[in-house]
Amino acid sequence: MIRSISVLFAAILSYIGPFLFEGQKAFSQDDYSACLLRPKRTIQLGSSVFGVIDEMFVDRGSWVQRGQVVAKLNTTVEEAQVELDRHRAQNPMAIESARTNMSWNERELSRKKKLRDNMFSKINDVDELETKIAQDLLSIRRGEFDQKSAQLELARSEAQLQLKMIKSPIDGVVTDIKLNLGEYIRDTTPMMSIAEVNILHADIFVPAEYYSQLKVGMTMALTLDAPLNRTVAALIDVIDPVVDAASDTFRIRLVVDNAANRLLAGVRCNVKLPSRERN
CATH class of the missing domain: 2.40.50.100 (RNA polymerase II/Efflux pump adaptor protein, barrel-sandwich hybrid domain)
Incomplete structure (x- = not known):
């Protein structure tokens, strides 16, 4: 009786065994590693x-x-500030006024010097005009400084506008x-949210025994699941220098060129690992 039950159990197990382990095979088989295509960054x-x-x-x-x-x-305030600063930065009135005064004082000084030589002008008048000319030069420099400050304020207000x-x-x-x-x-x-998908990444966990076989820059075959159902080339971009002790695996990052945007991020994939080295 016991022998009949054992035979029956073995027959049932041989029938349903492939179905029980079919889903696990793709993710735990040593020659393959499961992965997921994801954007380069989001x-x-x-x-x-x-x-x-x-x-x-x-x-x-x-x-x-x-x-x-x-x-x-909303940029209502920033636009008004830009217009005000632009008006100040483009206003040359202070500089032009100082230059006009200096031009007049220079002509007047020339006349006073001629009169002084003929004893018709006081020495004090000449000294006063020379002082006025020096003050006009300072006014011009002050006007140029103020205009430069206004231009800097305009640049700042334009930058604040751009932040909006x-x-x-x-x-x-x-x-x-x-x-x-x-x-x-x-x-x-x-x-x-914005995803950069012209380059796709896939991280896979590989048994530690493959560590010496995989190098940065190597090409691996990446098999994509539905709806793409195709195989593409992927380059190893990063190999973690640490092995996870709990799972005895290490992680690598694969890079897939998607400049034509024909691949979809979020698609599941599998990577065929190279044949294991034998001692």
Whole structure:
């Protein structure tokens, strides 16, 4: 009776065994390692200044370039300040007035010197005009200094205005919009998420016995699951210098070129490991 039960159990196990371990095989088999394609980086775009969102130029799924303005905060005050500073920076009246006075005083000094030589002018008059000319020179220098200061203030106000223009720091695609028009943004509040997908990364954990076989710059075959169902070349970019003692594995990072944007981040993948070295 016991022998019959054992035979029956063995037959059942031989039938269902492949199904029990079929899902595990792809992830635990020594020759393969499971992975996930992910963007090179994903940023949570925020703002360095507070303000109300006045315009939004992109939406979820929009492709953006580095330096592109993706949103704009309310800039009413900043624009008015820029116009005021520009008016001051471009105003030459103080310098022109001082130069005009100096020109008059120089002509008057020339006349007084001629009269002094003919004993028709006081020495005191000549000294007074020379002092006025020196004061005019100081006025010109003060006007030039004030105009330079106004130009610097204009540059500062223009920079403050630019802070209200939210720009993308990377080339990528907008994956999420977190704030909309009319909402207030703070320094701790991201406005949107942008993923850089022209290069994709995949991290895999490899048994420690492969450590001496894998080198930075090596090419490995990366098999992508549905919906791509294809194999692409991936370069080893980083090899961790530490082995995890608990799992006896180490991590490597693979880089996949996606300049044509034909691959999808988030797709599961498998990497075929090289044949093990035998002693």
